[in-house]
Amino acid sequence: MSSVLFLGSGGARFVVARQLRSSGGMWFRFGETQIHVDPGPGALVRALSQVPPCNPRELAAIVLSHKHLDHAGDTTAMIEAMTSGGFRRRGTLLAPDDALDGSEATVLPYAQKFVERIVRLHEHAGPYDIEGVEFRSSMRHVHAVDTFGMHFAHDGLRVSYLPCGRYFEGLADDYAAAKPDVLILNVLRFRDGMDVDHLAFDDARKIIERVRPRVAILQHFGTKMLEANPDTLASALEDELALRVIAAYDGLEVDLTDEVAAVAV
Ligand SMILES: [Zn+2]
Ligand SMILES: [Zn+2]
Secondary structure, eight states, X not given: OEEEEEEEOBXXXXXXXXXXXXXXXXXXXXXXEEEEEOOOTTHHHHHHTSSSOOOGGGEEEEEOSOOSHHHHTTHHHHHHHHTTTTTSOOOEEEEEHHHHSSTTOSSOHHHHTTSSEEEEEOTTOOOXXXXXXXXXXXXXXXXXSOOEEEEEEETTEEEEEEOSOOOOHHHHXXXXXXXXXXXXXXXXXXXXXXXXXXXXXXXXXXXXXXXXOSEEEXXXXXXXXXXXXXXXXXXXXXXXXXXXXXXXXXXXXXXXXXXXXXXXX
């Protein structure tokens, strides 16, 4: 059985700064293997306050799509928690170079020594094995810093995560090639016409239409998306595209195996 628990569903500066939605990232369970993706501010607190708690000492890996605060703010704290304060060297950290190197590394160098393995993410990296889960990275996203999406495969289930970045056709094609059963997308903007490196809702629609996963999950909402009501938008998209579309909220746990099985019939 595979699942994802949203320790946060917010994105962008204002939503994160005011914690209108939490920013703890996603906690995946692929069978016995647990992987935490994008531990933004509050990730450790959110993980431990779940009922039952998500236990960082059981994590096989922490993965960063990119170094921005809303994705990486709690990485050092999570590494300390995963490695019992550095006393038990274990786990894998997967992150782009610029999250690890230089004076603006978001993973503090001392904590990088606590993990057993560091995988530097590049375009189309992998496959890597994370305790029985196959991991590959996507093409490079168009975003201010090194940014890569993720393709997980476990027990016949393929799950892709498309993090922040500007829309272009090649992006949809790259994710379509991975043929995910489940596609999780960061949809920060609704319809603002702003020229920024983030998906707007209509971009997300185009990508979902092109990739045609069995289940699409929208998350990482900015203010305008929250005002537009992600639930309503997801239902409308579900009817329009005739596939399952879910809007994430803080604390939502999705049984991915069940969701995919439910629409496969
Ligand atoms: Zn973001
Ligand atoms: Zn970003």
